[in-house]
Amino acid sequence: MTAAPTLPTDQQALAEEIYRLMVAQGALFAVDTPIRQTLANLAAFLARREGRDRAELEAVIDAALSADSRFTREVVDGEVRFVTSRQGAYVPRDDTDTHSFKQRLHEPEHPLPIDDISVVVSTSRPAITTVEPVYISDYWQMQLAAAPVESEAQAVAAPEAPAPVVEPVSEEAPAAPVAAPAPVVEEAAPEPAPVALEMPAPAPVVEEPAPPVAPAPRPVQPPRSTVFTLSDGTAIDLRRPVDEIMAEHGELLAQVLAERLEHDPLQRIVRFGRKYYPEGSLASFGKNDLRKIRDYILERNEPLLDTEIIADLYYHNPRQADYEGFRFSLNYRLHREKDFEFVGVEGAYLWATRGLAITSGKRVKAAEMGQITSYLVEGYDDSPELQSIEAIRQSGNVTRLLTFFEWEYGVLPLDAGLAALLPPPLLPDQRSAVLRFESPQHYTTYLVEVRFPAGNRGGWLQGLEEFFHEHLVPGALITIARTGEPNLFHITYEEGPEQSERLLTFDEKKNRLAFANVSFYCVVDEDQLPTQSRYGRLNRLKAFPMGERRKAELMLEHVSEIIGDQVGTPAEPRYAVTLDDLYVAFNVLRPGSRAYLKALLERGEDFSADESTPGLYYYAPAPRASTEEVEEEEEELPEERPPLRQRYSSRYDEDE
Amino acid sequence: RLWTDTDLVRHYLEILSKAVREENE
Incomplete structure (x- = not known):
């Protein structure tokens, strides 16, 4: 790599020696990095080593290095320096980028003028995807600017349809513009009737020839009514304070506006x-x-x-x-x-x-439960007799006795009392709501699903099975209370000393009712507690499938036959049963209010009330049909009854 | 016009009332 200069031998040797010296100094430099040394330093070093005169040596070195092509001589501030590099003569590095792709990519040949950088590129990165704005062409922007602006008062007085010409009431047609009356406002009448109703027979607007008069300094506005009427005839005077109008007509106006927005074709x-x-x-x-x-x-x-x-x-x-x-x-x-x-x-x-199980337990299907609780929407809800709706709303709690069915399945029919306590559905098509029930006595929380009534289906709450089985027995008194949070409720009961009783239980594996020894620690209503000593025949009730339990009349007959006292003969059986006993036993198989039971008893052909003893009923079943007749009836049934999905609405179909 | 619930109705009534008031003045 080193050049071979043609110099006198002594100069050549001197240049070679200095070159080696400087390369040794820059041994760690890159091959093309300049290595600089001043003439004074070089002369001083060699003069000391060889014992020669420094000034004389400076002249010799200058001559030798200037003639050598490996060195470049430069003078900085009057000081002579020599530059070389490890690869010989120093050549400055050329960093020029000969590639032009980057420039051609980023710099357009004919850039458009811009006012704001954000027009060209987005200066911020949105966290989520956003809707791109829709740009409207200049043509439409100009059309929009040219459109006449409609004032609010006009918008109200002459809204959508072309309005007929209405003359001012109780004013004569003005003879000339100057004689037109000043803007007047109707005095608030005790009953502001719609203006249009006060009109005389419709008179055409006649323009009378105006006498020559000086032009009025300011055009006079025709009088305008400030009383407006809604489509149902409700009159609203806009001169009244807004608060007053809102207090009196707020709900109606909100309804009108909600309908208008709902039917807006653009859904703005x-x-x-x-x-x-x-x-x-x-x-x-x-x-x-x-x-x-x-x-x-x-x-x-x-x-x-x-x-x-x-x-x-x-x-x-x-x-x-x-x-x-x-x-x-x-x-x-x-x-x-x-x-x-x-x-x-x-x-x-x-x-x-979809796919989320809100409450555990699917023992009762929603379609069946909706039909079982349908008595509530049929007018047999007597819960307000036990605790008035007003009292529930004021106190914020509702108290009720647990029946066997409610206790067994963790289900509470959504009667008027509970509906007054719980929040209503927020959306018109809302099927259910999930609430959190907290037990302050046990520090446990349960997710409770409220199924709202729909059509001829009743509503109910489900999800309390675990709580009921762990702490309560049928006949216990529970209280459900509101809290500060809209979806959180407290469920409590009155604790009592330990009691042991043989109580009715349901053996799901054997699908039968039986009595078992149960210890419990809650206060109960003895009349509602299904004990063996009091209701010894309850275990003979047949655990019908839930689909059968929808048939209230059939259940009532079965219950009457099982728990009623036989007062007839084996050939003509007749059972005596009290309403209180019927209520307890009926609610073993399915929910039902006393009002519902009374209605069933009154319209049941085989039931009759004892006139001397209130609350006592007799059940005399009709003679049973022979086996052959029953089979014939069963064969005909499928033809007469449409399939389940046709008989009932599709609302709960997915639950079936 | 419907402007940041009954609040929509109130806001629009305020616009109307203001227009009526200004016209009377």
Whole structure:
């Protein structure tokens, strides 16, 4: 690599020696890195080593190195320096990039003028996918700007349909513009009748020839009514304070507006529950979002609050300005998805998903339970007689006795008393709500599903089976009370000393009722406690399949026959039974109120009331048909009765 | 016009009342 300079031998040797010296100094440099040394330093070093005169040596070195092509001479601030490198003569590195692809990619040949960088590129990265704005062409923007602006008062007075010309009431047609009356406002009449009703026969507007007069300095507005009427004739005077109008007509106006927004073909304002939000401002949720939410609900294995979903999956802070809008968007989107079911109430928006078992135990199918509790919607709900609705609303709690059926299956019929205590459904098509029942006596919590009544189906609560079996017996008095949270309730009972009784139990494996020794620690109503000593024949009741138990008349006949006292003959049996005993026994097989039982007894052909003893009834079953006749009837039955799905609404089909 | 629940109705009534008031003045 080193050059071979043609120099006098002594100069050549000197240059070679200095080159080796400088390369030794820069031994660790890169091969093309410059190695610099001043002439003074070189002369001083060699003068000391060889004992020669320094000034003379400087001249010799300068001549030798200047003639050698491996060295470059440079003068900095009057000082002579020589530069070389490990590869010989120093050549400055050329960093010029000969590739132009990057430049051609990023720099357009004819760039468009921009006012704001955010027009060209997004300067922020959104956390979630967002709806791209829809740009409207300049043509339509100009059309919009040219459109006449409609004032509010006009919008009200002349809304959608072309309005007929209405003359001012009790005013004569003005003869000339200058004579037109000043703007007047109707005096508030004691009963503000709709203006249109006060009109005389419709008179055409006649323009009289105006006499020549000086033009009025300011155009005078025709008088305008401030009383408006709704479609049902309700008059509203807009001069009254808004608070007064809201107090008197707020609900009606809200109903009119809600209908209007619902039927808006563009759906510009959308609704969830009682809240409204612009459709264009909704945050977007894609399929991945929905799958993520569904997986999370299944992972947690219980319905989740919307706020939990947002906090855990989207890390959205409630203090963020767009939090409520994002929350509305989530609820609105999930409500439109068939994989999600809203099971919340006002103040606690809970979401369940397909495949999530909300409450344990599927012992009673929803379709059957809806029919069993249908007596509640048929007018046989006597719960307000025990505790008035007003008292329940004021006290915030409801107290009731447990029947055997309720205790066994952990189910409570949703009667008027419970409905007054529990929150109503938030959405019009809401099927169920999930509440949390807390036992302050045992520090346990239960998820309770409330199934709302629908059509001819009754409602009920389910999910308390474990609590009932662990702490209570049939006949116990329970109290359900509201708490500060809309979906949290307390369930309590009165504790008592230990008692042991032989009580009715249901052996599910053998599918039969039996008496067993049970110890319990709660206060009970002795009349409702199904003990062997008092209701010794209850274990003879047949544990019908749930589908059969829907037939209340059949159950009543069976119960009367089992627990009634035989007062007839074997050929013509006749059973005497009291209403109180019937109530206890009937509620072993299925729920039923006393009012319902009375109605069944009154319309049952084989039942008769004892006129001397109130509450005592006789059951005299009709002579049984022969076996052949029964078989014939059974053969005809399938032809007469339509299939189950045709007989009942499809609401609970998926539960069957 | 429906502007950040009955709140929508109230807001619109306020707009109308204001328009009526201004016209009377």
